[in-house]
Amino acid sequence: MAxxxxxxxKGADPKTGDPVENLILEKxxxxxxxxxxxxxxxxYKGFKTREEAECYLSLNxxxxxxxxxxxxxxxxxxxxxxxxxxxxxxxxGLVCVKDGKVVHTDRGVGKxxxxxxxxxxxxxxxxxxxxxxxxxxxxxxxxxxxxxxxGVGKHATGEWSRKTxxxxxxxxxxxxxxxxxxxxxxxxxxxxxxxxNDFNELADGYAKLAVWLKPAPVFYRMAEKHQTPVI
Numbered sequence: 001m002a003x004x005x006x007x008x009x010k011g012a013d014p015k016t017g018d019p020v021e022n023l024i025l026e027k028x029x030x031x032x033x034x035x036x037x038x039x040x041x042x043x044y045k046g047f048k049t050r051e052e053a054e055c056y057l058s059l060n061x062x063x064x065x066x067x068x069x070x071x072x073x074x075x076x077x078x079x080x081x082x083x084x085x086x087x088x089x090x091x092x093g094l095v096c097v098k099d100g101k102v103v104h105t106d107r108g109v110g111k112x113x114x115x116x117x118x119x120x121x122x123x124x125x126x127x128x129x130x131x132x133x134x135x136x137x138x139x140x141x142x143x144x145x146x147x148x149x150x151g152v153g154k155h156a157t158g159e160w161s162r163k164t165x166x167x168x169x170x171x172x173x174x175x176x177x178x179x180x181x182x183x184x185x186x187x188x189x190x191x192x193x194x195x196x197n198d199f200n201e202l203a204d205g206y207a208k209l210a211v212w213l214k215p216a217p218v219f220y221r222m223a224e225k226h227q228t229p230v231i
Contacts, residue, residue: 004029005053009043011035024053045159052158072099074142074187077131079152080203081123084211090120091210092127093203095228096134102226104138105202106130107210123207124149125170128156132177135184142185146200153188198222 008023014034025032029046036042047053070076076097083090089109096104108130110122128145135143145152154160155167156174178186191200205219209230223230 005047005050006032007053012039074144075140076144078146078199078203079127080207081120082207083119090122091207092123093206094127095199095202107206128152144187146191148193
């Protein structure tokens with residue numbers, strides 16, 4: 001097989017058996033396969049260029065599913081989406097947290113008719129884009145985007161293939177942002193929806209308000225707790 005660029009996030013050295021992580025290999029698959037074959041929990045991905053592989057690794061090298069332990073040096077952005085079939089539009093909610101305190105909230109509706117078919121997912125993707133624009137505006141250097149739709153991170157990095165026009169548009173927007181803002185480190189972190197995370201509940205409520213839906217009671221409790229607007 002022709003040479004390709006592979007990222008081995010989790011594997012093992014075929015000669016020593018020692019674990020390997022975050023390794024980039026520019027080799028044919030026949031020489032890469034021994035690093036992952038038979039390795040429990042192996043994670044790997046192929047790319048056309050080394051630049052794409054390095055971008056993926058830089059964005060995912062420290063990715064995790066943990067919902068606790070907010071890095072104090074980062075701007076943590078919680079995004080969510082909602083859809084109102086009565087108005088046939090999606091909305092996003094955004095809650096930005098720094099040093100454990102809410103520093104910014106935002107909500108809005110979609111304008112791209114292509115993405116309406118994604119229902120609430122369109123809002124979550126738009127929320128992630130709005131989060132990065134806010135981070136750039138405020139001069140942040142490290143951003144963690146918390147999301148409950150896995151595609152927010154997987155489509156942005158290219159780990160998931162783009163099969164629709166809106167996923168392609170989102171991927172291209174994100175890749176352009178990464179290229180044009182190399183000093184901003186971005187990490188994506190999946191959270192479980194409605195699992196008791198204060199900021200995720202707030203983002204969900206703002207996404208509902210954006211499309212004229214009533215938030216769950218927990219939204220109002222969290223808004224009072226963190227002193228954020230409810231109108």
